[in-house]
Amino acid sequence: MALALSSPYGCPSDEEEEMAVFESTAAEHRGLARPRLPEMSVISPVLDTWTTITQPTLAVKSGLVRKGSNGEGNNEKVKVYLRIRPLCEVEREREEEQGCVAVQDEETLLLKAPKESQNMRTAERGITQSMHKFSFTKIFGPKSTQQQLYESTMKEMVKDVLQGENRLLYTYGVTNSGKTYTIQGSGREAGLLPRALASLFRKLQGRLYDAVDLKPVMYQDVRQLQPSEVRAEEIRRNSLLKEDENLSSRRGGTTTVWDSGLSSMSDVVTQLEDTDSVCLEPDSLSHSGGHDLEEGVQFSIWVSFYEIYNEFLYDLLDASPSLQPRKRVTLRLSDDKQGNPYVKDLTWIQVRSAEEAWKIVRAGHRNQSFASTHFNQNSSRSHSVFSVRILHVRPEAGSDQTIHTSELTVCDLAGSERCKDQRNGERMKEANNINTSLLTLGRCIAALRHNQSNRSRPPQVVPFRDSKLTRVLQGFFCGRGTSSMVVNINPCASIYDETLQALKFSAIATQLVHGPSSKTRVAYILSLLREQKTENENGSMVVEEEEEDESDVEDGDITMLNTEALLQAIDVLKREVQRQREEKEVLEASVREQVVSEMMEVISRMQEGFSETLEAERALIEERYEEKIANLQKHLKKFYSQELKERDQEIEALSAALEKKEAESITLSAPQAECEGPRRSQRLSTQTKHGRVNTELDQCRAELLTKTQELKKLKMELEVSGSTGNFTGAAERKLEEGQRNLRQLCLDLQRLRLDLQSGERACCRITGGEKLRQAIVAAHDTLLKQDQILMELRNSLMLVKADLRRKEETLAKTEAMQAQLPPSGFAASTISSSCKKRGCGAAAGNDTENRPPVKRPFFQSLFPIHTPTRKYNTRAAEESNMTPSLQILRSRQPSPPPSPVSTPRILRGKY
Numbered sequence: 001m002a003l004a005l006s007s008p009y010g011c012p013s014d015e016e017e018e019m020a021v022f023e024s025t026a027a028e029h030r031g032l033a034r035p036r037l038p039e040m041s042v043i044s045p046v047l048d049t050w051t052t053i054t055q056p057t058l059a060v061k062s063g064l065v066r067k068g069s070n071g072e073g074n075n076e077k078v079k080v081y082l083r084i085r086p087l088c089e090v091e092r093e094r095e096e097e098q099g100c101v102a103v104q105d106e107e108t109l110l111l112k113a114p115k116e117s118q119n120m121r122t123a124e125r126g127i128t129q130s131m132h133k134f135s136f137t138k139i140f141g142p143k144s145t146q147q148q149l150y151e152s153t154m155k156e157m158v159k160d161v162l163q164g165e166n167r168l169l170y171t172y173g174v175t176n177s178g179k180t181y182t183i184q185g186s187g188r189e190a191g192l193l194p195r196a197l198a199s200l201f202r203k204l205q206g207r208l209y210d211a212v213d214l215k216p217v218m219y220q221d222v223r224q225l226q227p228s229e230v231r232a233e234e235i236r237r238n239s240l241l242k243e244d245e246n247l248s249s250r251r252g253g254t255t256t257v258w259d260s261g262l263s264s265m266s267d268v269v270t271q272l273e274d275t276d277s278v279c280l281e282p283d284s285l286s287h288s289g290g291h292d293l294e295e296g297v298q299f300s301i302w303v304s305f306y307e308i309y310n311e312f313l314y315d316l317l318d319a320s321p322s323l324q325p326r327k328r329v330t331l332r333l334s335d336d337k338q339g340n341p342y343v344k345d346l347t348w349i350q351v352r353s354a355e356e357a358w359k360i361v362r363a364g365h366r367n368q369s370f371a372s373t374h375f376n377q378n379s380s381r382s383h384s385v386f387s388v389r390i391l392h393v394r395p396e397a398g399s400d401q402t403i404h405t406s407e408l409t410v411c412d413l414a415g416s417e418r419c420k421d422q423r424n425g426e427r428m429k430e431a432n433n434i435n436t437s438l439l440t441l442g443r444c445i446a447a448l449r450h451n452q453s454n455r456s457r458p459p460q461v462v463p464f465r466d467s468k469l470t471r472v473l474q475g476f477f478c479g480r481g482t483s484s485m486v487v488n489i490n491p492c493a494s495i496y497d498e499t500l501q502a503l504k505f506s507a508i509a510t511q512l513v514h515g516p517s518s519k520t521r522v523a524y525i526l527s528l529l530r531e532q533k534t535e536n537e538n539g540s541m542v543v544e545e546e547e548e549d550e551s552d553v554e555d556g557d558i559t560m561l562n563t564e565a566l567l568q569a570i571d572v573l574k575r576e577v578q579r580q581r582e583e584k585e586v587l588e589a590s591v592r593e594q595v596v597s598e599m600m601e602v603i604s605r606m607q608e609g610f611s612e613t614l615e616a617e618r619a620l621i622e623e624r625y626e627e628k629i630a631n632l633q634k635h636l637k638k639f640y641s642q643e644l645k646e647r648d649q650e651i652e653a654l655s656a657a658l659e660k661k662e663a664e665s666i667t668l669s670a671p672q673a674e675c676e677g678p679r680r681s682q683r684l685s686t687q688t689k690h691g692r693v694n695t696e697l698d699q700c701r702a703e704l705l706t707k708t709q710e711l712k713k714l715k716m717e718l719e720v721s722g723s724t725g726n727f728t729g730a731a732e733r734k735l736e737e738g739q740r741n742l743r744q745l746c747l748d749l750q751r752l753r754l755d756l757q758s759g760e761r762a763c764c765r766i767t768g769g770e771k772l773r774q775a776i777v778a779a780h781d782t783l784l785k786q787d788q789i790l791m792e793l794r795n796s797l798m799l800v801k802a803d804l805r806r807k808e809e810t811l812a813k814t815e816a817m818q819a820q821l822p823p824s825g826f827a828a829s830t831i832s833s834s835c836k837k838r839g840c841g842a843a844a845g846n847d848t849e850n851r852p853p854v855k856r857p858f859f860q861s862l863f864p865i866h867t868p869t870r871k872y873n874t875r876a877a878e879e880s881n882m883t884p885s886l887q888i889l890r891s892r893q894p895s896p897p898p899s900p901v902s903t904p905r906i907l908r909g910k911y
C-alpha cells in the first residue's frame, strides 16, 4: 500500500516492518501459543461478534420517533481520527525528531520507543514492548491541512445535525499536541469549529427562523418565551456582540494571546472549498438524496459556551466577563425528569449568522482559562464545550407544532500532562483535575466497550458520574447521538511516554460501537429468553412468537415484543435475579470463609511474629541493662577506691605533718615540751568535758521544760482558785522549789560557761580545730537560748509573784476590815467582795507595795543588761515595800546571773 501519509519522522526499517506484519498477524490469530513476549503490541478495532448491532433511534422530543437517518451509524464503530502536528523550529533544534512516530498507511501508526524513554527502559527489562501499532479511522500527518481534516471529520457531522441528529466531536491528547489548533485554528488556518459554523449557516440560507420566542432549555426541551423574556434575550445577545466589536476596534485588528489569533469569519468563509458550496443551493439541499432539509421547516440556531475548570462549570457567555475567575458563578449539573443530565442556568444565545456565532465564540474565549505552562505558552487549563443547538421549527403549524432539536457539540479537552512537570501549585492542581477527568473518560469508554463486547454478561456500571466532563458528555455515549474523537499527538521524543498513553486510550475508543447502554441490557434480556426457550421442553407459543420476532429484537428494540413475551421476560428476569442473588450469597459465604481463614492465618502469623519479636526485645533489653549495671558497678568501685585512696593520703599527710610538728616542738624547746604534755592532755580532757557538758545541757533543758510547765500550771491554778490560804502555801513551796532549781541551773550554766571558755581556750590553739570551734559556737548558741528561756521563766515568776502579792494584800485588807467591822459575816464578806470586784484593794494604799502589778517590771526583766541599775534599784525599792512573806520569797531568789549577752560578746571577740 502506498504510504501517502507516511511520516517524515523516520520510517521503520524493512526488518521492523516485517516484524510488525508478523506481530499483527499473530495478534489476529488469537489463541496461538506465544512462547515469548511480543516485541510489538497491536491494538486494532476487531469486533467481529458485534456486527449485528443497529444504530440507535435518535433521541426525540414529544414522542416523535426518528430512526437513524439513512441507516447511517448502524453497527458503526466510533470514529477516531489521529492528527500529528509538525515539529516547530525549537523542537527540531532540540533534536526531538527521533523517528519514534511512523505512519504506515492511512489507518496504521507505528510507534517506536526512543532510547531515553521510560517505555524503552521497561522494554529492555522485558516488561513491555518497545514498538506499538495502532489503527485509526484515518490518520492526518503533519502536512495535512485544516481543510482536509474538516472534509473528513466535521463536514459530515454538520449535515447530520441539520438532519436532526446529535453529534459530538472532541479532541484528545497530550498538552501542546495541537488540540486547540485543530478546533479553533490559528491566523488564517481556521479550525474545525469556524468551518462548521460557516458551513452550517451557508446551508441554512433563507431557512433561518429569526424570532427569539423559542429557546432551548434543559436536556433537549424548548420553551416559548414571553415578550419580556424575548427583549431580555435580545439585550444579552446584543451586548455580547457589541462587546466583541468594541474589543476588536480597540485592538485595531491585532491579535492577542486570549483570542489565539483567530481569524475573522469572512476569512473562514473564503477558505471553505467549493465542495462544501455544493450544498449551499437550496435546490441542491432538497434534491441531494439523504441530505435534504425537511420542507416547511425553519431553523433557529442557539449557541452556548462553557468550560469545566478544576471540576467546576463556568459559563463563558456570562454577561459580566470582567469578573475575576474566582468570582465567577459556577453552574450546576441537573437531571431532567427522564434523568438526562443538563447544565442548569446555562446561557443560550440566538445567532443569525456565522459571523455572529464566531463573535460569541471569541467572547467566550476571552473568559476561558489559559495559562503558560512548561510545554505550552498558551495552554488550555480547562475543557471547553461549545454547543450549537438547532430548533427545527414549523411556523405554519402554529402552537400545535412539535419542535425537534438537534445539537452539534465541539469539545476541546485540556491536555493530559505529568503533574511533576508543573512547578506552579495552581498549575499542578489544574493538571491533577485534568488528568482525573480524562482518566474517568477513559474508564467510561472502557466500561462501554466491555459492555458491548460481553453482551451476555451483566453490564458494568459506566462511571459517568465520576467527573463533570463525562457527565455532560454522557448523552452522546448513551444513544443521544454519536461521537467522534480527534487524537492529537506531538512527535517529540521527549514526550513519547505520554503520547503512548494517549494513543492507548484512543485505541480503546476505536473499539467502541455507537449504541446506548440500554441496548446491551436488551440484548442480555433476549439472550436470557433464548436460554429459557431451550430449557422449556414444551415450547410455549410465546417463545415461538419470540422466535418469529427474533430478527426485530436482535436490533435491540424491545418494544417489538408482545405483552406475553414481555411478561415472560419479566418472569425470566425475576428468576435470573433470584438465581444471581443465590449465586452471590454462596459466593459471599465462600469469600467470607476464605477471608476469615486467611485472616486467622495472618493473625496467627502476626502473633508468632510478635512473640518472637517480644522475646528478642526482652533478651536485648536484659543484655543492655546487665551491661549497664556492670558498667555502673565498675565505675562506682573505681570512684570509691579513688576516694578512699585520697582520704588515706590526706590522713597520712596530716599524721605526718602532726608528727613532724610534734617532733619539731620536742626538739626545739624542751621546757616548752614539758608544758605541751599537760596542755595536750588538757585538750583531750576538754574534749571529753565538752561532751559531758552537752549532755548536761540537754538534761538542763529537759528539766527547764518540766519546770516551765509546772509553773504554768501553777499560774493557772492561781488564777482559777479563789481562796489563797492553802494555795499560797503550796505556791510558795513550789516557788521555792522552782527557785532552787533555777539557782542550781544558773550554777550549772555558770559552770558550763566556764568549762566552755576553758575548752575554747584549749581548742582554739589546736591546728585545724575549726570543727571544734564550730561545735563550741553551736553550744554557745544553745546556752544563749537557755539563758533566754531562763529570763522568760524569771519574768513569769515575777508576774506570779506580783499576783500573789496582790492577793495577799487583798487578803490582809479583808482581814483588817473584818477586825474593824462589827462581827457580821454577811457585811464583811459583801464589802470584801465588792472591794475585790472594784479593785479597791489596789487603790486603797498609796504606797508602792500596794500598787497592782504593772507591765513595767516585765519589760525591764526582758532587758536586764541595758538597765541593770534601774532594775536593781527597783528591786531594792520593791524589797523595802514588801510584806514579810514576800521578802522571804525574794530573799530566796538568786542574785541575777551575769548578763547572758556579755559572754557571747567576749567569746565572739576571741574568734
Ligand SMILES: Nc1ncnc2c1ncn2[C@@H]1O[C@H](COP(=O)(O)OP(=O)(O)OP(=O)(O)O)[C@@H](O)[C@H]1O
Residues within 6 Å of the ligand: 084, 085, 086, 142, 173, 174, 175, 176, 177, 178, 179, 180, 181, 182, 186, 376, 378, 379, 380, 381, 413, 414, 415, 416, 488
Ligand atoms: N497542525 C499544526 N500545524 C501547525 N502548527 C500547529 C499544528 N498543531 C499545533 N500547532 C501549534 O502547536 C502549538 C500548540 O498547539 P495547541 O495550543 O493547539 O496545543 P493544545 O494541545 O491545545 O495544548 P493545551 O492542551 O496545552 O492547550 C501552537 O503554537 C500551535 O499553533
